[in-house]
Amino acid sequence: MTCAPALRRNLTLACSVVGAMIVALDGTVLTVVQPALQRDLDASFAQVQWTSTGYLIAVASLLVFAGRLGDRYGHRRIFAVGILGFAVTSAGIALASGIGWVIALRVAQGVCGALLQPATLGMLRAAFPPDRLGMPIALRTSAIGLAAATGPLLGGALATHLGWRSVFLLNVVPALAIGVIALAVRLPAPHRQGPAPRLDVPGAALLAVTLACLVHALAGVAGTGPTAGSAVGLLVAACAGGAFVRHERRTSGPLVPPRLLGSPAVGPALCVLLAASAAMFGALFVATYFLQDVLALDPLQSAVRALPLAVTMVVGAPLAAVLLRRHGPRRTVTTAMAVLTAGVLVLSRLGTDPAAAAVGGGFLLVGAGFGTVMVAATAVVVRHAPVGDAGVAGGLQQTAMNIGPALGVALATALMTLLAPVAARPGAAQPHGTEGDFVAAMDPTLTVLAAVAALGAVVAARLPRRTADRPAPHAVSAAPPPPSAGSAPTAPPARDRRAAG
Numbered sequence: 001m002t003c004a005p006a007l008r009r010n011l012t013l014a015c016s017v018v019g020a021m022i023v024a025l026d027g028t029v030l031t032v033v034q035p036a037l038q039r040d041l042d043a044s045f046a047q048v049q050w051t052s053t054g055y056l057i058a059v060a061s062l063l064v065f066a067g068r069l070g071d072r073y074g075h076r077r078i079f080a081v082g083i084l085g086f087a088v089t090s091a092g093i094a095l096a097s098g099i100g101w102v103i104a105l106r107v108a109q110g111v112c113g114a115l116l117q118p119a120t121l122g123m124l125r126a127a128f129p130p131d132r133l134g135m136p137i138a139l140r141t142s143a144i145g146l147a148a149a150t151g152p153l154l155g156g157a158l159a160t161h162l163g164w165r166s167v168f169l170l171n172v173v174p175a176l177a178i179g180v181i182a183l184a185v186r187l188p189a190p191h192r193q194g195p196a197p198r199l200d201v202p203g204a205a206l207l208a209v210t211l212a213c214l215v216h217a218l219a220g221v222a223g224t225g226p227t228a229g230s231a232v233g234l235l236v237a238a239c240a241g242g243a244f245v246r247h248e249r250r251t252s253g254p255l256v257p258p259r260l261l262g263s264p265a266v267g268p269a270l271c272v273l274l275a276a277s278a279a280m281f282g283a284l285f286v287a288t289y290f291l292q293d294v295l296a297l298d299p300l301q302s303a304v305r306a307l308p309l310a311v312t313m314v315v316g317a318p319l320a321a322v323l324l325r326r327h328g329p330r331r332t333v334t335t336a337m338a339v340l341t342a343g344v345l346v347l348s349r350l351g352t353d354p355a356a357a358a359v360g361g362g363f364l365l366v367g368a369g370f371g372t373v374m375v376a377a378t379a380v381v382v383r384h385a386p387v388g389d390a391g392v393a394g395g396l397q398q399t400a401m402n403i404g405p406a407l408g409v410a411l412a413t414a415l416m417t418l419l420a421p422v423a424a425r426p427g428a429a430q431p432h433g434t435e436g437d438f439v440a441a442m443d444p445t446l447t448v449l450a451a452v453a454a455l456g457a458v459v460a461a462r463l464p465r466r467t468a469d470r471p472a473p474h475a476v477s478a479a480p481p482p483p484s485a486g487s488a489p490t491a492p493p494a495r496d497r498r499a500a501g
Contacts, residue, residue, distance in 0.1 A: 011185050012127040013136050016120040018178045019083055021143040022171045023113050026090070027052075028151025033164035040164060043099035051099075051106045053219045058110025059117070060402040061212040065204035067118035067395030068255060071197050071388055075122035078391075080182040082116030085109075087175035094168040118394035121382050125390040130383045134321035137382065138375045141317040145371065149310030152303060197388060198253030206244035207255060213237035214403065221410035222285075225417040256396070257389055265329070265384040266393065268462040269377040270400050272333055275456030276340060276373040277404025280366055282412040282449045283344045284309070286442055287363075294352060294438055308360045309367035316368050320375040328466040332376045337457035340369025341450050348446030352439055369453075374401075380463060408449065415445040 030052065038048045070078040089109040096102045124136050158166045217233030248254040261267050284306070291302040323332045343365025350358060378397055385393030419441035 008185065009127045011181060012123050013139065015079060015083075015178055015182050016124050016136070017140050017143045018174060019079060019116050019120045020140050021147045022083070022086065022175055022178075023117060024144040024147035025151050025154075026086075026109075026113075026171055028148050029155030029158075029167045029170065032152050032155035033159045033167050036159055036164040037099075037102070041096075041099045041102065047099045047103065050103050053216070054103050054107040055110040055113070056219065056402065056406070057212045057215050058107045059114045060215045060399060060406075061208035062111060062114035063118055063398045063402070064207060064255060064392055064395035065199075066114045067122065067391030067393070067398075068197060068199060068204070069115070070119045070122045070391035070394075072199060075119040075126065075391060076182055076186075079116050079119035079123060080179050082112045082114070082119065083175050083182065084179040085112035086116060087172045087179065090168045090170075090175070091172050094165040094172075117398045118391050121378070121394035121397060122390040125382050125385070125387060125394075131325075133383050134324045134375065134379045135318065137379050138317040138321035141320075141371060141375050141378070142314045145310055145313035145317065149307070149314065156300075200248075200251060200253055200255035203244060203247050203251065203255035206240055206247055210237050210240040210244055211399065211403070213240060215406055218403075218406040218410040222406065222413045226414050256392060260385060260389050260392060260396075263384055264462065265380050265464050266396075268459050269329075269333075269380040269384075270396055271459045272337065272373060272377045272456045272463075273381075273397065273400040274404045274407070275452050275459065276337065276370055276377070277401055278408030278411065279340060279344055279449045279453035279456070280370045280408070281405035282408030282452075283347055283366060283446055285409045286412050286416065286445055286449075287347050290350065290438065290442060291359075295354075305356070305359050306363050308364035309370075312364055312367035313371035313374075316371045317375050320372040321379075323372065324376045324379060329376055329380045329463040330461060330465050333373055333380075333460040333463055334457050336369045336372035336376065337453055337460050338369070339365055340373065341453040341457060343367075343369055344446050344450040344453055348443050348450065350439070350442075352436060373456075377460075377463075384464075408452070411452075412445055412449065415448060416441050419444060 034048050034051070037043070037051070038045065066078065066082075086109060089105050089112060092105045093102055093109070096105060120140065121137075124133060124140075128136055154170070155167050158170065213233045214237040217230045217237065220227060220230045220233065248256060261270075287306070288302060291297045291305055297305065320332070320336070343362050346358065346362035346365060350362070381393050381397045382390065
């Protein structure tokens with residue numbers, strides 16, 4: 001089916017926004033229904049946790065390779081396969097007869113999520129001029145924030161009235177619809193010059209082992225604190241990572257081309273995204289337990305207290321695109337990282353009886369800073385990557401946004417385990433009566449996370465000054481746009497949540 005160029009660009013944006021929103025919504029609603037799922041399927045707590053961990057491992061380990069598949073075979077095709085697979089696996093989970101099937105289908109759903117997520121950015125890179133990517137990415141970010149904010153409320157309502165299985169049916173119809181559109185409409189795609197990029201299967205396997213072991217180790221730390229098993233996982237990840245770097249340096253067709261990570265813009269932007277997501281999600285993890293265990297709020301009340309975070313992400317993302325065009329990546333991202341740092345520091349100074357304005361102000365600063373960083377740094381990664389490597393760039397961006405939260409939550413857990421007495425740690429069986437101990441440990445923990453954000457601000461000083469700076473040389477040329485051509489953040493997770501999904 002053919003259509004006008006402007007309509008094709010709008011359909012591309014719709015596919016990207018809806019695809020990203022579906023993934024974000026799926027992760028947040030799952031957290032809400034895990035207790036009901038556990039009771040209905042007579043599962044253990046560890047088995048239920050694997051419905052999140054298995055998905056996260058599958059996604060994180062395959063994102064970069066999935067992006068390269070999009071570079072080779074077309075992001076529209078890969079997106080369609082991923083979003084349709086996501087719909088089918090969601091329906092399968094809703095019909096699953098046991099926890100084993102749920103875990104297996106969640107892993108398969110993670111594979112589909114890995115296929116579609118880099119493609120949402122790759123399609124935008126092909127459809128919009130480089131200097132007009134800010135607003136589409138901002139709309140994508142607002143959609144993610146909206147999904148993450150409304151997911152717990154929507155999931156709770158569905159699970160209460162229709163059962164936990166209805167939550168997994170929520171995404172089926174929109175995912176099928178957007179998948180059919182992606183297949184039926186010829187979306188903008190770059191005109192390739194030269195041979196298609198090679199598939200570096202050995203490199204992809206080494207990277208998958210590295211990231212899978214890293215995510216599994218970090219999830220273990222977040223769940224039970226540092227253990228010998230976590231240390232072994234990190235060691236295996238380090239060894240596999242070293243082998244991956246050695247292989248990439250020697251192969252003629254590397255999975256991650258040196259011109260990409262060697263770019264003066266892409267590398268720093270990825271580091272900033274990693275630091276920002278680690279600081280934000282680590283702080284949110286600690287703050288959630290503070291709200292529920294120290295202030296004795298229920299999950300809904302906690303979500304209301306943290307609502308400024310989600311609101312500033314949704315509302316502020318389009319503003320971030322304007323700031324990016326007006327002030328350039330360096331000033332925009334550096335300032336946003338400073339705001340994020342200030343927000344985490346405000347949360348670190350909350351006492352056992354804080355004013356509502358102090359709590360809301362801290363979350364507001366964190367949301368404003370993180371939302372702006374997510375828009376601006378993602379725009380830098382996508383814009384400055386050669387069109388022929390747009391999928392790999394999108395995969396790296398998504399990898400940073402998956403590893404960062406796991407790293408931040410693991411760091412927060414390790415610090416709280418070290419600094420707080422057993423009864424005052426997150427998830428302790430008897431948290432009450434030790435509010436002072438928890439707050440005393442929360443202060444240095446969040447200060448360390450603020451230092452992580454501040455380090456990201458230092459790295460942001462290496463970004464380009466202006467969006468008008470020339471992007472990296474293109475391996476392929478994109479179709480010229482018509483003259484008219486001009487991505488969370490979430491309410492606090494449930495008490496048993498240990499990592500961002």
